[in-house]
Amino acid sequence: MKISLNWLKNYIELKKSPEELAHILTMAGLEVEEIATIGEIPAGVVVARILSRDTHPNSDHLSICQVDAGNGNQFQIVCGAPNCDAGKTVPLATLGTVFKDPEGGKDFEIKKAKLRGVESFGMMCSARELGLGCDHDGLMILPEDWELGKPLSDYIEKDTVYTVEITPNRPDWLSHWGVARDVWALCGGRRSFPNAQLPSVAGFEDWNMLVKVEAPDLCPEYTARVIRGVKVAPSPKWLKERLEAVGIRPINNIVDITNFVMMEFGEPLHAFDTRFLKDKRIVVRRAAENEKIVALDGKTYDLDNNTLVIADTEKPVAIAGVMGGEYSGVLDDTTEVLLESAYFNPTSVRMTSRKLGLSTDASYRFERGVDPDMLETASNRAASLILELAGGELVSELIRVKTTRPEHPRIMCCFSKINSLLGLELTAGEIVDILRKIGLGVSNIEDDTCLVTIPGFRADIKENADLAEEVARIYGFDKLPAGKVNAIQAQPYSEDAYAATEKLRDQLIASGLDDCVNVSMLDEKTALSDPLFEAGDLLKMNNPISLDLAVLRPSILPGLLACVKRNVARKNQDLALFEIGHVFCSNPAKYPEERDELAIIMTGRAHAERYSAERAVLFDFYDIKGVLESVLELRRTRNFEFKPATDPRFAKGVCAELLIDGKQAGVLGKLHDKMTKGMRIQTPVYAAVIQLDSLLNAEEKSINYEPVSQFPPVTRDVAFLAPKELDNKTVLDFIASQKINNLVNAEVFDIFSGAPLPEGAKSMAYSLTFRSMERTLTDVEVNTAHEKLRDALAKKLGVELR
């Protein structure tokens, strides 16, 4: 929406600079996005007349014109405009004229030039070249009575145009009068309402039965009036300037007046040529199914029963509130017009506009809600301008068809609640003053309350909170008192829903993993690359943005794996990544719809070759298990265990499940080749997928201090040959079950298999630590205990001691 400063000044006295006013508007909720100055004509541009036009010998689109620039000056100008006909009065930029680049770029100076071999001594200008609107179809044509040789700036008024963003709650700001109302409330000064003077009308003739509203739900009020004997002509300069300033192209005096009044009062009007209204009747009705209309834009629109149309007795002549029909508008030979000023149901207009894909200045206003109190005022204003600028006479008084409109709403205003909401201490007088300034009616003022009557142009105000906003807006948000943050906690920190996840993320990062955030939408194929899920398990959007983003991820793994693939393709080959996020599933047998998941992927080198003779080491199963163990220990998880498992996502034999408190919390291992097929990853890929809840809600160990021994430890080793299937846990469980005196720790320190060991066998070596709380152990008692354990291993576990 564009607002012209000169236009505002028609109604209010303004002493602020354009920049100051822009700031005031922005801080009052009418955000100024751009300030433009128009009509700033460069010195050197004069009024000139084309004397002759000849074709250019070397070009089919250029013309050679002789131009009279007044004061006896005549110039030859080579011109590319299609309309540089002899006799036209046009703006001429004489030699030396400097055009400033509105974007702040280089200036452009008019110099003597040769265009395809013909000399040219200046440039004739289009409206756009002069910053006067967007018309660039040809030269700007000036009125014939402008004096040749006079600076154009003598005739063109300079104006400031604001481009403003209007929030949907403020349709009253879609008009200059509406903006002026708030500017006045903010800045004060004199203001004047543009009153219309209309002659009284003697007779009604046969017009009384003209309008019939068959769909009062969609059109609660319709007014019309007929003006006869008008003469359609171009609008005067002031009217064109106003419209051009706000980006509306002038057409003819009648149409321009309706647009002007729309921009003045926010009330869209429409003028019909009564010649095209069959039986001179207006019927406001729902369109019939499959009815069609050719609108002013020349396109045919298919209508249906939900579309409100303005029709005559035969056919629709306009899409109500959206656009007029092609064959009912004002033409050059129109002499009798019917002027419509109506209130259409905002929702109906919005639906129609959306369905037809047709948005106009009128529909924009109707769908936000025009001021129902302004119908007559706007009609009067337009009628008086038509009589003034196009002549003619009123045929009738205003014809008005309306349903009973509810009275203006009245709401109770509570001063103390307003102050409490805003954190201010305004007096009743100050509040009442603000409410009155913005045009609200205030009555029944009591100690803490008053009654506020809401006018038609502020239908957005519905209760006390809305009044509080008005008070804050006019008083100034910038004047809200500064102070300390009131930092009282309302809920205990133990209820914090994110602290545990945040801590887990920190722990994973401390374990060397990089945190990722992938899009949670995938294409179906990628989602189903996780063999745990089938097509029926996926949650699909009804309206995906593309097939690549058609389903929600059932697991973090496929997306994270795609991320690994991207990285490897870019030669980021050593990766230890994780992601925590929501996953989604429509099959409750798998999991209930939405839960949090953690996925980890490690591939490539755990560390590179080192200068100190260390070889590069690839990530393996024990790295990913180690990360999980560290995290579980950091979280003081009481009961957890890794067990061999089989899972279609992982390679057979290199897969374990993590049990927490006896329940499966996740699976880890080396990814199955089919999961990484085609990804060009050269190194084995290890992954873990963990349900976050199992991890975060696990039982925690409480920490009770245990005294530490003051006496030295004694260590012994034991090594043996065992069958390959014997796992570490079995050995440790066995050792623990022997209850060896003073044995405080046993851990594996070497495992190997292959030659010279027999097939199917492996060597396992354990380091044993003996220590007493009471005394220094003697060699004899340690040896006895050690021997007892060796004996048990050989006899009961059946391994071959080495």
Place this chain on the structure above:
Amino acid sequence: MLNELLEKLKEITSSATEALAAATTEADVENVKNKTIGRNGSLTALAPMMGKIAKEDKPVAGKAFNEAKTTIQNQLEEARERLADASGASAAEAIDVTLPGRKWRIGTKHPVNQTIDECCAIFRRMGFVVAAGPEIETVHNCFDALNAPADHPSRDPKDTFYFDDGRLLRTQTSTVQIRTMLANKPPIRIVSPGRCYRRDTPDATHGVHFHQIEGLYVDRNVSLADLKNTLEAFAEEFFGKGVTIRMRPHFFPFTEPSAECDFSCVMCGGKGCRVCKNSGWLEILGCGMVNPNVLRNVGINPDEWQGFAFGMGIERLTMLKHRIGDLRLFSDNDLRFLKQF
């Protein structure tokens, strides 16, 4: 007798001094020690002489003996230190200290999560706790309860993802406000960070998902001024001292009064630059006093309780803080990007 003793002491100390000066190894030093003050050393051997000294000369003799022993001990220590220093400086042991150390492998936090964590930390210090909720939501929690009009454009399937059963992917984390207010009685003071979805074609400034953090404080006397102070404190904590805010009236269905909050431009300090389009201000967030209808929708009496709410985009904050120009980098997760944070 005394003179003889003194003479010998002098001899022993001076020969020890000479020998130590010539010592080049620890063994040389030990040798001197053994020969002088050691068990069979020359000084030790003089001890029996002490018994034979005349009584009146004993104090002098004892003093001289002790002095000699101390001197030798000190010289031994000096010699050891000299040798230790010399060996410490030997070229054979010198290392290249500019070689990289053996670092622990340390991961990085995704910049989006860094911002979320930082925001949570700031708001927790102000007494907020973090609340969470699902991403698949009902129309009620996402729009109706938040007072969005039935024909509000944000509900349009052009802009919001829907499922067959009529539910949707939340377009804002305000849904958590509704859930929290339904489950708790005021006072309520929460922030809710999380993923939201809008049906935008991905480009440099749009994506199908983004992250938001919402705040809500409902109590008896919370005011718009409190909101302003809270946001002012946040702006300074997040972007650094000197960052100021301004609130402009705006319109949102879920708040009344509503405001947009601008932060003074963190790029140019408010002087005006390309990023702030020469205005000196950056539009950061929407906020306001909770609309009484929203309170009614969750069964809270707006005459008794009132509150403020705000919501801001995590990616926007992150892009401004780290000068990131393209939103797509966040979901690309290139290691060279991640490792910078």
